[in-house]
Amino acid sequence: MQGLDELRDRHLAAIEAARSEEELEAARLAALGKKGEVSLRMRELGRMTPEERKLAGPALNALKETLTEALAARKAALAEAALAARLEAERQDMTLPARPARAGTVHPVSQVTEEIVAIFSDLGFAVAEGPQIETDWHNFDALNIPPDHPARQEHDTFFMHRAEGDERPPHVLRTHTSPVQIRAMLDQGAPIRVIAPGRVYRCDYDQTHTPMFHQVEGLAIDRDISMAHLKWVLEEFCRAFFETPSIELRFRASHFPFTEPSAEVDIRCSWRDGQLKLGEGDDWMEILGSGMVHPKVLEAAGIDPAQWQGFAFGIGIDRLAMLKYGIPDLRAFFDADLRWLRHYGFGALDVPTLHAGLSG
């Protein structure tokens, strides 16, 4: 066969020269299409002698195969180049920020309340609740604070308006969470273990006081609960809450009408360069009031003080939050300043648990 080498070289060059799918198709048609040079040559085979065909047939077939392979290779190469060009064209600035997702926060008071609940739940305390507008009896009398007791003046009580002709003593905004003790004992009797977190109100507003704040009351009544159990519970609580194993508490005699004996509890701390550290140092800071529930309080709540005894305590939740998380100003708790909420708030998924660690 004459000129096959020339034919091959020419068509291979045309295939290689194709710059697009269209050009490649044109090259294919020129070689292998119905009227392509190679096809025409193959058509000539029929007119050849068997000897000639024996030689020319395989040669032409080989040529067709070579060109077919070259076409496929060129097609792949063109596709590859096209993809590369597309990818290059689609390049974007990945340093641009993602679409925003809003993230909210949980208030420190809620977070700390959940932490407190997590710890006391583990110690067997349920969570009790009570109304914030409270009767004079639940807030005072039942807690061994009779009407003319000087302690009443010290409570800076908010009173609800009384309509003309309503001779009942005015209701109060509860000045402490202690009335929840009374309600819980009246509801459940003894033995009982509850904590009662919630809002309380005092008619006081200055640098360190707000007319509303939060307390958690604790109450445990059983046959043989003593003040030594109280100390253990408070120590365990403080160690778990502050996540500081070296926490040390000091009990100091005090007086609350609803407990006897009563103790104020101090926590060991140090002040260095304006930084407070708990569980070390030579200073003591008062953190809560506590004591053994007064027999008169048990009686008022329908529990026989000859059979039952136990302890109660009250802690400021806002103050615990301030101490643990280094929040300086109580008043800001209730101001809803977005900057404050973002800075001191907690993520929605930061659910405090004992097994994972309260603060994560």
Added chain:
Amino acid sequence: MKFTLSWLKDHLETEASLDEIADALTDLGLEVEGIEDPARTLGAFTICRVIEAVKHPNADKLKLCRVEAWPDGPDKPSQEVQVVCGAPNARTGLIGVFAAPGTHVPGTGVDLKPGVIRGVESNGMLCSERELMISDDHDGIIDLPQDAPLGARYIDYAGLNDPVIEIAVTPNRPDALGVRGIARDLAARGLGRLRPAPTQPVPGAFPSPIGVSIDPEAREGCPHFVGRVIRGVRNGPSPQWLQRRLRAIGLRPISALVDVTNYLTFDRARPLHVFDAAKVRGDLRVHLATGVERLTALDEKEYQLPPGALTISDEAGPESIGGIMGGAATGCDENTVDVFLESAWWRPSDIAATGRKLRINSDARYRFERGVDPAFTREGLELATRMILDLCGGEASEVVEAGAPRIERRSYRLDPARCVSLVGMDVPEAEQRRILSDLGFEIRDEDGAIMVSPPSWRPDVLGEADLVEEVARVASLSRLPARPLPRPEPGVPAPRLTPMQKRAARTRRSLAAQGFHECVTYSFISERDARLFGGGGDEMRLQNPISSEMSHMRPSLLPGLLAAAARNQARGFADLALFELGPVFDGPEPGQERLVAAAVLTGAAAPRHWAVPRRPVDAWDARAAAEAALAAAGAPVDRLTTLPTAPAWFHPGRSATLALGPKNPLAVFGELHPRVVEAMGLKGRAMGMSVDLQAIPFPKARGTARPPLQASDLQAVERDFAFVVAADVPAEQLLRAARGADKALIESASVFDVFDGPRAAEALGEGRKSIALTVRLQPRERTLTDEEIEAVSARIVAAVRKATGGELRA
């Protein structure tokens, strides 16, 4: 309660240091609130001599003094120092008080530095009493007698080296409102010995010209009244030691007679009163005020005595508010010659009531309303008589007395084991007895039982628990051991939270996860804000609000959140998403409160962003928040209906109620009414929602297992329908009709397009709009044929037509 260390040592013989005493006081429950130690503030001021004072070369009113000072103490050599001084009494030979450079001067609050005054060096200061803050005297520098010890510390010479201790006294301890009571506690603690203080009665030289009586109806409130006249007194200033003590505790010395009564108020917790006998007309009578009596008291204010107030009157009328404050008309002054001294016992509840009504806070009221020792009335009179005679001279009459001391003898059984069982502290019985006895309790053994009687000055001790408290307190609670409290059940702790408590916690975290920031706002708001939200009634008013901004219990969480949003807007934050979870108040009785979760949104839905068009928040953002809160709270959100009504504080056309049936609303949401938004001080539009957490029914208890999953492998089919309906047809009606067309086959239906407004009216006809639904059909048994799909579609169209009159859009 304030006192000085030397005053305490009048009653307590002790070697203990100031720090030991302070620690013991705090530990005993008499919490030390502060100690002012003059040695710390005034220890550097020493006595000096002015060698020579000459006129300042460059100033007429200044003097140039050569001062001899002893910087290293009186035993060491002296030094000469040049000081410029402006005091008129600076003169050659003056013995004064010197402060060297580096000394902190309390009266000026500055640290002295060497200086140049009008061109002349000055290396220290000659001090006035005001500069040392020991009096207001600033007329000149301190001018001491010639025999004052040169070089010595001034506070030692002047008797000012007496630390002042301030303690907080709890209401149960009236006895600790006197120095002697404090000393008794410390002695029981083992810090020394209580010095005996027997009272020597002063014999009367003549019958008292003024008599006393108590009206029968006043005897409950004033069971005992004693008094006497002391005639021929000279009422000048009291002696220095007495003035110093009173000043140290913050009292102003007035005159010897008044100072004596003040002194015993603090020394023995025994308030007394002195009348100028010459101004008293006839006898004194204790009675209950009828309501017409008026009296100008010693504070120069006129008071209308409330009916029932214990009053002391003479023939001229009321002269003293019993147990609270004396009257100005019969007060003593420097001309007083004859004095009537009163010692009476007033019932705490009467004093508390009258004091509260008159708003008088006197040292006498403070003590009587807590309980003054009823057994000390007569002794107090004798002590005061003795002091007055010593300080003012004169002659005492016989004592006149009305009534008798009311001393309740009471005793309680003490079980020594109670200390362990109640407190958990093991205090030996002998120690318990010693402590009680040192505190003045009487102990008797009766039939094998220990009976304990509290002393007359301890009205607070009313049972065995109080006795145990005394023992534990004095033995020191710092010795209290910690004993583990066993869990109520062995093993893994049981769940503790109630379903409502869990609901609240989940709702809170869900809203935070939706991008809302939790706020805690006050439960009381202004009347105006409360009225905007359906509250503000008189019954919800506080009797004594802290301000008019916090006067009414809130009927809704929204006003507090809107106010918070307005504050944040003012700080430059426009895009806000705030929520609160807390109580709202429906009525003034306990229990008329509900737990609510509410949220507000203002500004844009997202910050400005290169890829997201800025969209203002709208009512559907509020709806999304409400639905998220409802879902977290366990409400069946897909079964709720949207009722077209909402409270008046919402935009009437852009708000709705989400309800479980027409009678059970669970939440409201929408755009706030423009008038409310404006009134709350907000700019732009505000969206809000409020979910009534207690209205949501709790799902029926079921096991933990879920129903089996019904997932079909057959191809689902989606079909879209565009309906033309009247413009006021709610979309929910279409959806409901479409979903109901074939409950088995239709898996879901939702709105994917709404075409309404003027352009819709133009295209579809006045009062028309178009709503496009997409419906997903999920076959369960076999693939749907085209005929079946057409049949379902026809049913959907028919159902929508029937429910809304809507037609497929051509």
